[in-house]
Amino acid sequence: MGVESRDARGATMSLVSTTSLTAFYGDAQALFGIDFRLEEGELIAVIGANGAGKSTFLKALTGLVKVSRESIQFDGEPVGGLPPGQIVKRGLAMVPEGRRLFPSLSVEENLLMGAFAGRLGPWTLPRLYKMFPILEQKKRLPATSLSGGQQQMVAIGRALMSNPKVLLCDELSLGLAPIIIKEIYDAMPAITAEGMSVVIVEQDVTVAQRVSRRVYCFQEGRVSLEGASDALTREQISQAYFGMIEQESHS
Amino acid sequence: MMAVQVVRSTASSRSALIASGVLVSVAASMPFWAESSWMREFVEIACYFIFAMMWNLLAGYGGMVSIGQQAFFGFGGYAMLILGNFAGVNPFVAIPLAAVATALVAVPISKVAFRLQGGYFAIGTWVIAEVMRLSFANFSAVGGGSGTSLTALRGFDKATRESATFWTALVCVVASVALVYLFLRSKQGLALLAIRDNEVAAESQGIDVQRVKLAVYVVAALGAGLAGALYFLGNLRISPDAAFSVNWTAFAIFMVVIGGIGRIEGPIVGALIFWALNKFFSDYGTWYLLGLGLLAIVVTIFFKQGLWGWAEQRWGWSLFPTQRWMVEKV
Amino acid sequence: MIEILIQGLLLGGLYCLFALGLSLMFGVMRLTNIAQGDFIVLAAFTAIAAASLFASHPVLAVGALFPVAFGFGYALQRYVLNGTLGKDPLPSLVVTFGLSIVIQNALLETFSADPRSLESGGLNTQSLQLAEGLSIGTLPLLIFAAAVACTFALQTLFQHTALGRAFRAVSDDKEIAELMGLDSRKVYALATGIAFLVIALAGVFQGMRTTVAPSDGPLLLLFAFQAVIIGGMGSFWGTFIGAMALGLTQQIGFRIDPGWGIWFGHLMFLGVLVVRPQGLFPKTRG
Numbered sequence: 030m031g032v033e034s035r036d037a038r039g040a041t042m043s044l045v046s047t048t049s050l051t052a053f054y055g056d057a058q059a060l061f062g063i064d065f066r067l068e069e070g071e072l073i074a075v076i077g078a079n080g081a082g083k084s085t086f087l088k089a090l091t092g093l094v095k096v097s098r099e100s101i102q103f104d105g106e107p108v109g110g111l112p113p114g115q116i117v118k119r120g121l122a123m124v125p126e127g128r129r130l131f132p133s134l135s136v137e138e139n140l141l142m143g144a145f146a147g148r149l150g151p152w153t154l155p156r157l158y159k160m161f162p163i164l165e166q167k168k169r170l171p172a173t174s175l176s177g178g179q180q181q182m183v184a185i186g187r188a189l190m191s192n193p194k195v196l197l198c199d200e201l202s203l204g205l206a207p208i209i210i211k212e213i214y215d216a217m218p219a220i221t222a223e224g225m226s227v228v229i230v231e232q233d234v235t236v237a238q239r240v241s242r243r244v245y246c247f248q249e250g251r252v253s254l255e256g257a258s259d260a261l262t263r264e265q266i267s268q269a270y271f272g273m274i275e276q277e278s279h280s
Numbered sequence: 281m282m283a284v285q286v287v288r289s290t291a292s293s294r295s296a297l298i299a300s301g302v303l304v305s306v307a308a309s310m311p312f313w314a315e316s317s318w319m320r321e322f323v324e325i326a327c328y329f330i331f332a333m334m335w336n337l338l339a340g341y342g343g344m345v346s347i348g349q350q351a352f353f354g355f356g357g358y359a360m361l362i363l364g365n366f367a368g369v370n371p372f373v374a375i376p377l378a379a380v381a382t383a384l385v386a387v388p389i390s391k392v393a394f395r396l397q398g399g400y401f402a403i404g405t406w407v408i409a410e411v412m413r414l415s416f417a418n419f420s421a422v423g424g425g426s427g428t429s430l431t432a433l434r435g436f437d438k439a440t441r442e443s444a445t446f447w448t449a450l451v452c453v454v455a456s457v458a459l460v461y462l463f464l465r466s467k468q469g470l471a472l473l474a475i476r477d478n479e480v481a482a483e484s485q486g487i488d489v490q491r492v493k494l495a496v497y498v499v500a501a502l503g504a505g506l507a508g509a510l511y512f513l514g515n516l517r518i519s520p521d522a523a524f525s526v527n528w529t530a531f532a533i534f535m536v537v538i539g540g541i542g543r544i545e546g547p548i549v550g551a552l553i554f555w556a557l558n559k560f561f562s563d564y565g566t567w568y569l570l571g572l573g574l575l576a577i578v579v580t581i582f583f584k585q586g587l588w589g590w591a592e593q594r595w596g597w598s599l600f601p602t603q604r605w606m607v608e609k610v
Numbered sequence: 611m612i613e614i615l616i617q618g619l620l621l622g623g624l625y626c627l628f629a630l631g632l633s634l635m636f637g638v639m640r641l642t643n644i645a646q647g648d649f650i651v652l653a654a655f656t657a658i659a660a661a662s663l664f665a666s667h668p669v670l671a672v673g674a675l676f677p678v679a680f681g682f683g684y685a686l687q688r689y690v691l692n693g694t695l696g697k698d699p700l701p702s703l704v705v706t707f708g709l710s711i712v713i714q715n716a717l718l719e720t721f722s723a724d725p726r727s728l729e730s731g732g733l734n735t736q737s738l739q740l741a742e743g744l745s746i747g748t749l750p751l752l753i754f755a756a757a758v759a760c761t762f763a764l765q766t767l768f769q770h771t772a773l774g775r776a777f778r779a780v781s782d783d784k785e786i787a788e789l790m791g792l793d794s795r796k797v798y799a800l801a802t803g804i805a806f807l808v809i810a811l812a813g814v815f816q817g818m819r820t821t822v823a824p825s826d827g828p829l830l831l832l833f834a835f836q837a838v839i840i841g842g843m844g845s846f847w848g849t850f851i852g853a854m855a856l857g858l859t860q861q862i863g864f865r866i867d868p869g870w871g872i873w874f875g876h877l878m879f880l881g882v883l884v885v886r887p888q889g890l891f892p893k894t895r896g
Binding site: 339345347391392395396398399400402403404406407408410411414526530533537541566567569570572573574576577580581584 | 636640641642644690693694699700701702703704705707708709710711712715716718719828831832835836838839843872873876877879880883884887
């Protein structure tokens with residue numbers, strides 16, 4: 030905890046990094062050389078329009094989309110293209126876009142599925158129920174019978190049950206009312222309190238800027254902007270988002 | 281933006297069309313010089329081939345895998361026999377009529393069959409074929425379980441009958457190939473390919489998926505009925521077990537899978553291979569069938585596009601183009 | 611009247627055993643096993659061969675069939691059938707159809723077309739006296755009890771164990787299940803292994819209760835299939851009820867005319883398809 034990894038030259042290594050990551054979605058190329066890094070304990074955001082490649086990026090990190098081995102480093106190891114099962118065992122978990130809970134399983138069973146990989150850690154069922162009490166009330170109900178916001182809690186809980194070092198969240202706010210979105214993101218500090226690193230993918234730029242320390246903006250499969258969340262202006266983000274001018278801003 | 285035109289055929293397919301025309305003309309002259317056993321064999325292979333072609337249309341293009349197409353094969357046979365024996369219709373004329381009758385009966389049957397999908401649709405069609413078999417087995421006017429003979433051809437002498445049967449078979453083969461080819465190149469055919477690629481997207485483009493599926497089902501039934509009517513014309517005898525045997529579908533699946541599903545050339549290649557295997561190995565009975573089954577399994581797992589499909593990808597052959605290419609206008 | 615009811619239910623017990631494997635494989639991986647009936651017949655013939663080969667310990671020999679069946683099912687799924695799964699239903703249908711043909715002909719070559727049966731030590735002729743003039747066969751009753759037990763076991767496995775959770779998860783959403791660390795290839799293989807345990811049991815019972823011939827497979831498949839559809843594709847108890855309904859209908863048909871039993875079953879099946887295609891007990895999915 031809190032120990033910096035150093036590579037052979039003694040330089041500090043990021044917890045997660047990608048180097049010139051390219052990926053295909055079917056026959057179409059979705060990512061054109063993404064350079065990305067996540068430091069331990071950070072909460073960073075990836076923003077961009079629909080089709081910019083954000084989801085494909087997360088899928089590449091989790092092994093759902095195949096990429097070259099060296100293009101993704103996690104905790105000092107090349108993990109590109111490994112089966113999802115192995116990646117989750119190493120400590121990288123995802124809350125998928127659209128929740129994708131298991132309809133045939135109850136709330137509690139969905140949460141238990143998250144622990145399938147068998148990683149030990151602070152996140153247990155009782156702790157999750159403390160963070161999201163409503164889930165304990167509804168634990169025997171079919172997971173998909175809950176409201177959108179509650180389903181999102183189940184999806185987050187399911188990912189947390191694998192006690193990951195890195196949590197990826199794909200479009201948490203999709204389809205949810207603003208007040209529910211606030212409730213969900215209010216739980217973030219409890220999640221990151223013990224040093225978990227988080228990447229959130231968001232279409233809602235305001236939310237993304239507010240909760241994250243750094244922001245990457247994707248545009249048509251490339252990084253169009255990267256910088257500290259509180260240092261980037263509205264205008265810079267707009268231009269990077271819609272691809273009018275490519276910019277790089279480092280703080 | 282470069283100017284494009286939509287092109288349907290290539291040089292290789294045009295020459296193949298000419299070659300087929302020559303072949304058909306040569307074949308048509310066969311009754312004058314060939315042995316009668318050759319002609320009988322041709323008729324039999326023609327039936328297998330037409331049936332396989334229609335199964336391919338239904339499964340490869342329509343996406344509906346059926347293990348019960350023998351229902352329509354047998355129905356076509358019985359319809360022809362009933363028209364010939366009881367309605368005094370010339371059996372040669374009865375063949376297309378029987379095919380139409382089969383197409384008509386496919387409509388209410390589809391109402392039941394379409395309640396199921398995928399693998400359960402496949403078995404469901406088998407149940408329907410079994411129901412047909414049991415029904416005809418209880419139909420004493422056509423001989424019940426032991427079947428009956430086609431008496432309407434008694435007036436013809438053997439040579440005339442065999443020549444006429446042969447020519448009818450030839451006509452049926454050409455007609456079926458033309459029917460399938462033209463159907464697939466038509467608007468409905470393109471709709472079918474769109475559905476096969478992505479049903480939801482096709483629907484959003486305004487394609488009535490249910491209607492197209494029904495059209496394919498009926499056309500496939502028509503073809504199967506045609507094959508059945510032709511077969512029992514050549515066989516002169518029909519029985520429920522022969523008419524509704526699942527072996528028909530087994531052979532069709534074999535031919536199509538070996539040749540390549542979802543391609544028009546597939547059943548042609550498959551029928552030829554099947555005929556060759558039949559010629560040399562059918563005496564081995566159970567071993568032969570076992571071998572066929574194993575071969576179908578191996579090809580399905582390792583040569584997903586069938587042998588012709590594999591050749592097509594390897595060397596770019598294409599005899600019956602149903603795709604349309606965009607080429608730069610010169 | 612009561613007799614028809616009881617005979618029908620007992621027959622249904624057998625059909626339930628035929629159908630559970632089909633239901634399980636379809637439920638977990640959407641695979642329709644066309645060779646289901648043929649595998650049951652294969653199990654029966656293997657039991658018969660084992661019993662005669664090891665004539666001094668026939669019960670042990672038949673008992674050994676079960677772990678072999680599990681291993682066979684596991685390997686079949688892992689190395690042959692897993693490769694056929696996917697969006698297109700055709701490969702799995704062609705491969706299982708091919709297996710059906712291979713099994714039937716292999717059995718014909720090995721055992722000839724003569725029907726055989728499994729020595730049951732007189733079990734198939736014993737009967738229990740229930741009431742005045744009413745007795746039921748011990749074997750059918752045993753089969754019925756086995757059907758109830760297997761249905762209960764499978765239902766419990768699915769609803770209350772970690773493996774059952776894995777089965778349901780992978781059938782809901784394979785991609786996300788793999789994201790949780792599940793290896794779908796192994797989970798599918800386990801499911802088929804379990805299905806083959808029930809197939810082995812069904813084969814042994816079928817061999818005891820009547821004679822089996824190499825070409826019996828397809829008809830058994832049709833019964834299994836009809837039971838699954840009538841009951842509704844959501845649950846094992848649904849399959850059980852469907853099998854009962856089929857058995858009862860066939861029994862009524864047999865009583866009216868010996869040639870009409872199966873025919874009645876077909877009609878009932880088609881009727882259910884037309885009137886209530888989702889079956890008697892469909893499971894609603896979220």
